[in-house]
Amino acid sequence: MDTANMCTVERRGRVHLITLTGAGEHRLSPALISAIRAAVAASPGAGALVMAAEGKYFSNGFDQAWARTVPPHLHTTMSEGFRGLVADLLALPMPTVAAVTGHAAAAGCALALAHDSTVMRASRGFLYMSEVDAGIKIVDYFGELLRQKVPDAATRRDMLLRGDKMTATEAVRRGVVDAAADGGVDDVVAAAVAAAEGLAARGWDGEVVAEIRKAVWPAVWGKVKDYGTEAAAAARPRL
Incomplete structure (x- = not known):
């Protein structure tokens, strides 16, 4: 499957901007996950990374339509590929910012929270962990990510056990999330890029940033690290 048109990469000053393209839901199929991982891997030399999306969705989670077309034993391809993407972001030697330009549900919500900080569109969109409504169990690293990135126990309960949007x-x-930005998609992206540019301007050693991130969230890193870098690349599906 051709992944070239699933996301774009551009440099804005010191910021490496990845944008999921199109007006769809940006469902995280193995192909899209591979495309995002390739875009993240293309970031060396940047001072910070921002991930955004076109349209009304940031990401509506895993591609369940794809899952219905393949044998059950291939379903883990999606989850394990995403585990590798989380590992890539945690090991990335630069600050990361998610520009949540629209709805972020299930794995899409987890993708946003896997960044160091998050800027969310004020006028449209919501965070939604839909698994309890969909009748789908969450995988171990999802639970750990939410446990580490959502500071309040009652909030975690409301997100995971009540499915609050x-x-x-x-x-x-x-x-x-860190900030709500007024306006449309472009305004949210601009706010996230500005935040990332401010972090890049600090001139931090990227490898130190990555090692501190792993130390701050050791339980998450422990569940995803074997799927990062070369090990994960070797395990990616051939599409």
Whole structure:
């Protein structure tokens, strides 16, 4: 499958900007996950990374339509590929910012929270862990990621066991995201790029940033590290 048109990469100053393209839901199929991982791997030399998306969705989670077309034993391809993507982001030698330009549900929500900080669109979109409504169990590293990145136990309960949909205002109030940006998609991306540019301007040693990140979230890193870098690359599906 051709992944070239699934996301774009551009440099804005010192910021490496990855954008999931198109007006769809940006469902995380093995092909899209591979495309994002390739885009993340193309970031050397940048001072910070921002991930954004076109349209009304940041990402609506795993591609369940794809899963229905393949044998059950291939379903782990999606989850394990995403585990590798989380590992890539945690090991990346630069600060990372998610520009949540629209709805971020299930694995899409986890993708946003796998970044160091998050800027969310104030006027549209929500964070939503849909698994309890969909009747789908969460995998171990999802649980650990939410445990580490959502600071309040009641908020984690509301997200995971009640399936609450959280607006930007509520997410900022509860400490799940860092900022809500007014305006459209371009405004949210601009706010995230500005935040990332400010971090890049600090001139930190990228390898130190990566090692501190792993130390800050050791339980998450412990569950994904074997799927990062060369080991994960070797395990990626051939599409």
